[in-house]
Amino acid sequence: MIDAIRLPWRETTIVGIAPVTRRVKSFRLAVAFDRPVVAGQHVDVRLTAPDGYQARRSYSIASAPSDDGTIELLVDGLPDGEVSGFFDGIAEVGDTLEVRGPIGGAFVWRPEDGGPLLLVGGGSGVVPLLAMLRHRAVAAPEVPALLLYSARAVDEVLAHAELVRRAETEAGFQLMLHLTGDGGRRIDAAVIATALKRLGGPRHTFICGANPFVTAASNLLVGAGLEPRTIRTERFGG
Amino acid sequence: MSTRGFTGRPPPEATRTRLPPGQTRTEDFPVLQIGPNPRIDLETWCFTLRAGSRPLKSWSWTAFERLPRTRWAGDIHCVTQWSKFDTRWEGVSVDDLLADAGVEAPTAYALAEGYDDYTTNVPFADLTGGRAMVATHYDGAPLSLDHGGPARLLVPHLYFWKSAKWLKGLRFTQKDEGGFWEMRGYHMYGDPWREQRFTGD
Structure with missing residues (x-):
C-alpha cells in the first residue's frame, strides 16, 4: 500500500541498555513514529x-509492535564497526x-496473516523473527509457530532464556535450536523435514540471516515442496 | 546536532564525492531479494516485451544471445545504503531490444517483471538512450543466480531495486504503475542523487 506521508528522521533517546550476549547489547529507544510498527520491520539509525x-x-x-512509544534494537558490537562500535563503547x-x-x-507478519508460521534465523538474523514471536504471543497466540534458529554457540543465542521459556509455556510455539560450532550440525534437508513435520505445512515462512545461510535454507525449503511465494527472505552481509 | 562521542570514519574525499547522500561504500556485493532464488532453465528461458498484456516480441536464450552486446562500467547504489564502485556489466541494451523487435515504445512507462513475480516500474525514457540493459554478465562472467542471472535489468542511475533480477520481460503500461516495492512505500522514481528512497522523499 502506498503511504503518502514522508518518512522523517526523528530524534530518539536511549532509555535502556542491557547485555544480551557477550557481544550483543539491547538498546531501548523512546521514539514516537507517526505510523504503527509491523513485526519484521527495521529502522535506519543516523x-x-x-x-x-x-x-x-x-x-x-x-520488540513487538506496542503503543508504549519505545522500540528495542539488538546491536552486535563489532569492535571495528563505525556505528556498532559507538553502540558498544560509547552509547549511554x-x-x-x-x-x-x-x-x-x-518481510513483515501481522496477526491477521495467520499461520502456521515458520521462522528460520541464522545468528543475529533472528531479531526480526523475535519481534514476530513476541507479537504472536500477545496478539495471536492461536497461530502455530516454529522457530528454527541456527547459532554458532549457545552463548551467542539471542534471547535464549526467553525463547526456551516461550517454548515451554506457549501452546503452539516450538523452538528448534541448532548449534553449528565445534562439530555442530548445520541446517540440512533432514532438519527441515523435521521442522515441517512438527509444524505442519507453513502458510508463511520468514528466513533471515547472512546470505549463504538464507540461500541454503530457502533452497532446502523450496526443495521440500514449499511454494516459493510463501517464503520471504531478508539478508545481511556480503 | 552531533551525536555525543561519535566521530566516525569518513571515507577519503575521492570516495565521498562519488557517494550519493546517505550511502556507504562496500567492497562486497550484497544480495537482496524478497524470496527464494527461482529455478530457471535456459532451455525454457524466455524474454518478452509486452504492451499491456499483448506480447510484442519474445526471445529464447539462443535468440537473445545473438543480439548486439553492450558494456557498461560504473557505480551502483542500493536503497539499503550501500554503493559499489567500478562494477562491470555486459548484456543487451534496451535500445537494441526495441530495434530487434522493430517496435517503437507504445507508452512512456514500463514495468520490469521477474521470474520470481517481482515487479518494478521505470519510465521508459530511463531505459533507452544507452541508460539501461538486460545484463547477462558481471565482471566478465555469466551473471550468477544470486545476482539475478541468467539475465537482470540494469538501470544503474536509479537505486538498484529498479534493476529487477531474473528478468522475464518488460511490459509497457498506460500510466506509471508502481511495482512490488513502490506499492510498499518506496519511491516511484528512485534517483540516488536526490535520495528518493521512500514516498515523499
Whole structure:
C-alpha cells in the first residue's frame, strides 16, 4: 500500500541498555513514529559527528509492535564497526540519536496473516523473527509457530532464556535450536523435514540471516515442496 | 546536532564525492531479494516485451544471445545504503531490444517483471538512450543466480531495486504503475542523487 506521508528522521533517546550476549547489547529507544510498527520491520539509525559527517546503518526492530512509544534494537558490537562500535563503547542511557522508520513492507507478519508460521534465523538474523514471536504471543497466540534458529554457540543465542521459556509455556510455539560450532550440525534437508513435520505445512515462512545461510535454507525449503511465494527472505552481509 | 562521542570514519574525499547522500561504500556485493532464488532453465528461458498484456516480441536464450552486446562500467547504489564502485556489466541494451523487435515504445512507462513475480516500474525514457540493459554478465562472467542471472535489468542511475533480477520481460503500461516495492512505500522514481528512497522523499 502506498503511504503518502514522508518518512522523517526523528530524534530518539536511549532509555535502556542491557547485555544480551557477550557481544550483543539491547538498546531501548523512546521514539514516537507517526505510523504503527509491523513485526519484521527495521529502522535506519543516523549518527552525526561534530564536523557534520554522518553514518547510517539499518537495524531490525526486536520488540513487538506496542503503543508504549519505545522500540528495542539488538546491536552486535563489532569492535571495528563505525556505528556498532559507538553502540558498544560509547552509547549511554540518555544519549540521543536519529532514527527513520519503521521501514519495510515485505518481510513483515501481522496477526491477521495467520499461520502456521515458520521462522528460520541464522545468528543475529533472528531479531526480526523475535519481534514476530513476541507479537504472536500477545496478539495471536492461536497461530502455530516454529522457530528454527541456527547459532554458532549457545552463548551467542539471542534471547535464549526467553525463547526456551516461550517454548515451554506457549501452546503452539516450538523452538528448534541448532548449534553449528565445534562439530555442530548445520541446517540440512533432514532438519527441515523435521521442522515441517512438527509444524505442519507453513502458510508463511520468514528466513533471515547472512546470505549463504538464507540461500541454503530457502533452497532446502523450496526443495521440500514449499511454494516459493510463501517464503520471504531478508539478508545481511556480503 | 552531533551525536555525543561519535566521530566516525569518513571515507577519503575521492570516495565521498562519488557517494550519493546517505550511502556507504562496500567492497562486497550484497544480495537482496524478497524470496527464494527461482529455478530457471535456459532451455525454457524466455524474454518478452509486452504492451499491456499483448506480447510484442519474445526471445529464447539462443535468440537473445545473438543480439548486439553492450558494456557498461560504473557505480551502483542500493536503497539499503550501500554503493559499489567500478562494477562491470555486459548484456543487451534496451535500445537494441526495441530495434530487434522493430517496435517503437507504445507508452512512456514500463514495468520490469521477474521470474520470481517481482515487479518494478521505470519510465521508459530511463531505459533507452544507452541508460539501461538486460545484463547477462558481471565482471566478465555469466551473471550468477544470486545476482539475478541468467539475465537482470540494469538501470544503474536509479537505486538498484529498479534493476529487477531474473528478468522475464518488460511490459509497457498506460500510466506509471508502481511495482512490488513502490506499492510498499518506496519511491516511484528512485534517483540516488536526490535520495528518493521512500514516498515523499
